[in-house]
Amino acid sequence: MQNKLRMPSKETILAKIKTNRPNLWPLPDVPIFETSVTDKKKLFIQILERGGSKVHCIDDSSQIHQVITTHFPENNRMVSTLPLLEGMEGITTLHPDFYEGTEVAIIEGLIGVAENGALWVTENELGKVRVLPFIAQHLVMVISAKNIVGTMHEAYKILGLPTTEGFGVFIAGPSKTADIEQSLVIGAQGARSLLVIVTP
Amino acid sequence: MMPHAQKAAIFNKDEARTDWHDASLWMVRKKRDFAVSEIPEWEFLREFASDIKMHTLSKLDDYLESFEKAAIQNGAIVHWAADAKEHNDIVLSILNKHQAKKMVKSKSMLTEECHLNEFLEHHNIEVIDSDLGERIIQMLNEPPSHIVLPAIHLKKEEIGELFHRELHTEKGATDPQYLTEAARHHLREKFHTAQVALTGVNFGIAETGEIVVCTNEGNADMGVHLTPVQIHSMGIEKLIPRRSDLAVFTRLLARSATGQPVTVFTSHHRNPKPAGEMHIILVDNGRTEQLGKPDFRSSLKCIRCGACMNTCPIYRRSGGHSYETTIPGPIGSILTPGIDLKKHGQLPFASTLCGSCTDVCPVKIDIHTQLYKWRQIVSEAGLPEGGNKTMMSIMGSGLASPSFFHRLGNIGRKLLRLFPGKERFLSFTVWTKDRDLPKAPVESFREWYAKQTKDAQ
Numbered sequence: 036m037q038n039k040l041r042m043p044s045k046e047t048i049l050a051k052i053k054t055n056r057p058n059l060w061p062l063p064d065v066p067i068f069e070t071s072v073t074d075k076k077k078l079f080i081q082i083l084e085r086g087g088s089k090v091h092c093i094d095d096s097s098q099i100h101q102v103i104t105t106h107f108p109e110n111n112r113m114v115s116t117l118p119l120l121e122g123m124e125g126i127t128t129l130h131p132d133f134y135e136g137t138e139v140a141i142i143e144g145l146i147g148v149a150e151n152g153a154l155w156v157t158e159n160e161l162g163k164v165r166v167l168p169f170i171a172q173h174l175v176m177v178i179s180a181k182n183i184v185g186t187m188h189e190a191y192k193i194l195g196l197p198t199t200e201g202f203g204v205f206i207a208g209p210s211k212t213a214d215i216e217q218s219l220v221i222g223a224q225g226a227r228s229l230l231v232i233v234t235p
Numbered sequence: 236m237m238p239h240a241q242k243a244a245i246f247n248k249d250e251a252r253t254d255w256h257d258a259s260l261w262m263v264r265k266k267r268d269f270a271v272s273e274i275p276e277w278e279f280l281r282e283f284a285s286d287i288k289m290h291t292l293s294k295l296d297d298y299l300e301s302f303e304k305a306a307i308q309n310g311a312i313v314h315w316a317a318d319a320k321e322h323n324d325i326v327l328s329i330l331n332k333h334q335a336k337k338m339v340k341s342k343s344m345l346t347e348e349c350h351l352n353e354f355l356e357h358h359n360i361e362v363i364d365s366d367l368g369e370r371i372i373q374m375l376n377e378p379p380s381h382i383v384l385p386a387i388h389l390k391k392e393e394i395g396e397l398f399h400r401e402l403h404t405e406k407g408a409t410d411p412q413y414l415t416e417a418a419r420h421h422l423r424e425k426f427h428t429a430q431v432a433l434t435g436v437n438f439g440i441a442e443t444g445e446i447v448v449c450t451n452e453g454n455a456d457m458g459v460h461l462t463p464v465q466i467h468s469m470g471i472e473k474l475i476p477r478r479s480d481l482a483v484f485t486r487l488l489a490r491s492a493t494g495q496p497v498t499v500f501t502s503h504h505r506n507p508k509p510a511g512e513m514h515i516i517l518v519d520n521g522r523t524e525q526l527g528k529p530d531f532r533s534s535l536k537c538i539r540c541g542a543c544m545n546t547c548p549i550y551r552r553s554g555g556h557s558y559e560t561t562i563p564g565p566i567g568s569i570l571t572p573g574i575d576l577k578k579h580g581q582l583p584f585a586s587t588l589c590g591s592c593t594d595v596c597p598v599k600i601d602i603h604t605q606l607y608k609w610r611q612i613v614s615e616a617g618l619p620e621g622g623n624k625t626m627m628s629i630m631g632s633g634l635a636s637p638s639f640f641h642r643l644g645n646i647g648r649k650l651l652r653l654f655p656g657k658e659r660f661l662s663f664t665v666w667t668k669d670r671d672l673p674k675a676p677v678e679s680f681r682e683w684y685a686k687q688t689k690d691a692q
Contacts, residue, residue: 045315048471048519052296055527060293062476063286065483068276082496129509131461132427150273150486151496165508166460169453169500187482187497196443196478201309201506205485208499210453214368214384215411216391217259223367223415224422225453225500 067192070185075149076233079183082152086208087221088229092180096234103141103175106230111138116162117177126162134164140171144178144206144231146193150186153207154178154231157200165202169210174226176206179234236559236578239585243553252390257551259387264545266494267595273496274486283483285599288536291441291474292526298441298474299517305444309506311513319349322518326351326433326466327358329514333464335360335430339422341448341455342366343435344382344539345468345518348561351433363425365454367418374401380555382562383492383541388554422454432458436469437538438484439515441476445505446515449488449498456502465507466514471522472535484538487597491540521574530608534569536598543592543602549585558582565592569605572613580618583609644679651675 042050072078080090091102100120107113114137115123123141127133134140142161144154154176161167168174184190190205197203210225221227247253271277291298303313316322322345330338338355340346340362352362352373364373368385371394372378379385386394395409404417434455438447446467448455459465475484481501489495507513526532544550544564555563560571560579568582583606592602633643652675678686 043315044317044321044519047317048315048517048523049296049299051519051523052299052471052526055523055532056295057289057293057526057529057532060286060289062290063283065283065287065479068279071275086495086499131508135423135427148497153497153501163509166457169456169460187485188479191479191482194478197445197503197505201504201508203503203505204456205497205501206499207495207497207501210451210499212367212415212452213493214366214371214386215394215414216389217262217384217387218391218411220412220415222419223452223454224365224419224426224457 065188067188068186069189070150072149072185075183075185076180079147079149079152080233082150083208083229083231086152087211087219088152088208088231090231090233092233094235096177099177099232099234102232103139103230106175107139107173109138112136113139113141114167114171115141116160116164116167117141117143126164129163131164131166131170134167134170137167137171139173139175140167140226141175141177142168144176145182146190147178147183147231147233148185148187148190148205149183151207153187153190153205155190155194155203155205157197157203159200168204168206169225171226173228173230174206174209175230175232177232177234181235183233238581239553239557239559240581242557242559243549243585246554246557247552253552255390256388256554260545260551263384263493264542264595267491267542267545268494270490270494270496274490280483280487281597281599284487284538284597285536287475287480287483288598289533291476292472292532292535295471295474295526298476299471302439302441302444302474303517305442306515307444309444311444311506311515314514314516316516316518316520318520319518322349322468322516322520323351323354325514325516326468327355327360329464329466330355330360330431333430333512335464337361337363337425337429338431338433339363339365339425339429339454339458339462340369340432341434341450341458342369342385343433343468344379344562345435345470345520346433347379348520349468349518351468363422363429365422365425365458366450366452367415367454370418370422371397378556378561380563381541381544382539388556422457426457426461429458429462431464431466432462433466433468434459436467436473436515437488438481439469439474440478440481441474443478443505445478445503447481448502448504449485449500450502451493451495451499453500456500459502459504460508463510464512464514465504466516467504468516468518471517471519472537488538488540491542491595491597525570525573528573531569531573531605533600534566534602534605536600537566537570538598540597542595542597546591546595548587548589548591553585558585565602565606566600569600569602569609572609576613576616577618580609580613580616583607583613641679641681648675648677648679
């Protein structure tokens with residue numbers, strides 16, 4: 036009986052907030068802070084390398100394949116969501132476990148952020164296989180230099196609100212941990228390395 | 236419960252280890268300073284972050300409703316939990332609904348606060364903490380000693396020994412690379428076999444119903460994307476109004492926490508994966524109570540970066556476990572007395588009130604002011620607070636009366652000259668513990684001044 040009479044938690048919580056909340060505090064308009072650095076591409080590369088990523092700049096997208104085979108000469112399982120590169124597998128199923136054993140995943144980054152080396156990607160660029168950049172042993176991200184912005188403010192301004200994508204992520208390097216005595220170890224639970232290919 | 240000072244004294248017995256702990260955390264603080272120096276508008280960002288959070292708190296009910304509406308539209312299932320018990324019951328009911336017996340969990344201080352692991356294990360659910368540091372302390376059956384670096388108190392030799400026992404690594408192996416690799420293989424298997432994944436939440440966005448999780452290891456994403464059911468446990472104070480506000484907070488969080496320019500992964504989850512299920516649990520557990528305390532409500536701005544711990548001279552030299560709270564250090568010492576004054580009332584005294592915590596806080600919580608205010612409340616409640624009472628009352632009357640102060644000074648100087656070094660006669664106060672008093676001058680300034688004016692005449 037008691038249970039039936041009890042107000043549901045949602046109502047209890049909201050009622051308590053109404054009683055306890057402070058007076059209205061104004062919401063600030065945050066300006067779009069831009070970086071003072073003129074060469075955003077250079078800063079982007081610098082920060083990525085500092086965080087343990089490799090960066091390779093190319094003059095023409097036709098060189099992507101060659102860069103990848105130079106970095107990964109072994110004939111391993113490669114999954115790509117870019118327009119199919121020769122010898123690579125595309126998305127054939129949405130079942131995430133299927134992609135365990137992927138040695139290299141190749142995906143496109145939509146926006147690069149110079150101040151922290153982060154690359155934005157949504158599930159649309161992952162063929163809806165959200166786990167792909169995490170489950171692969173190594174990750175390759177291709178980004179156009181035109182899409183490199185200075186700060187996170189600029190990035191979120193371009194991103195706006197999500198429309199079709201149910202998942203999006205900024206990736207700023209290989210997975211890492213320093214949980215054992217603060218010693219940096221690259222390759223924790225996700226990709227062991229990140230190679231960023233910057234196209235014009 | 237043993238008082239903080241007593242636990243700290245035990246921690247301090249191993250001097251070399253205390254120094255090591257102190258230095259490890261100071262290194263993180265220095266990395267933070269470097270990362271902060273790269274952002275010229277840092278102070279503006281702190282101000283914006285603080286205002287955004289205060290604004291959200293002032294309209295928290297509205298924002299929670301907008302968030303819920305958006306999340307439901309996205310296809311998520313939203314639950315409300317008034318307290319830890321309700322939160323745990325909800326998690327268990329989701330597991331039961333899917334007949335799940337195995338759950339992977341990424342770092343979540345909220346579930347530590349709710350003691351979720353013990354609860355689920357009691358109901359025969361296997362819970363696997365998947366953050367490396369969390370997995371280590373889970374295997375040791377210990378609570379985290381830091382909110383960002385849960386195993387910061389452990390030496391690699393101890394972790395090597397543990398992994399040899401639990402994961403059959405080579406005996407005597409202590410190389411962090413090797414040990415991390417062993418954990419990677421161990422956890423990969425768990426990600427593929429668990430039926431449910433649970434994560435904490437760094438930010439909930441009211442306008443989109445998204446939840447954002449910031450990690451370095453990739454464990455949260457491995458769990459969420461590999462299991463059919465994802466659960467996100469979120470304290471109600473984690474809300475921010477706009478997606479663009481993330482620009483402010485992502486710039487502040489990792490720089491303050493570890494000195495990285497951003498966490499490796501900043502994941503925005505909006506809806507369940509194909510054929511998946513997404514649950515969001517909004518948890519109060521004392522937060523609305525804290526919201527009603529004008530002096531202390533701003534503690535709810537906290538984004539759990541841990542910078543106040545890394546900088547705190549007491550935390551660094553007493554270790555996280557000495558606080559006996561889920562959230563240790565300066566921020567924990569202002570969050571917990573409101574939950575249980577009797578149990579945690581001594582913690583506001585585990586501070587020098589130096590204010591360093593306030594200086595590094597990315598959301599400008601006046602931590603040391605609140606520590607001071609909690610002390611008033613604890614003292615007024617007549618609770619024991621750490622052994623300084625006698626000295627405080629002597630000092631109080633001494634400072635209130637010029638003549639008594641003068642006499643007290645005289646006695647003090649004489650005693651110091653008679654018994655230099657360790658001041659045994661002051662053993663009733665903890666102030667002289669592990670500390671030497673300065674050499675006593677022959678005369679006080681007042682005596683010297685009186686002599687000077689006399690000579691001048």
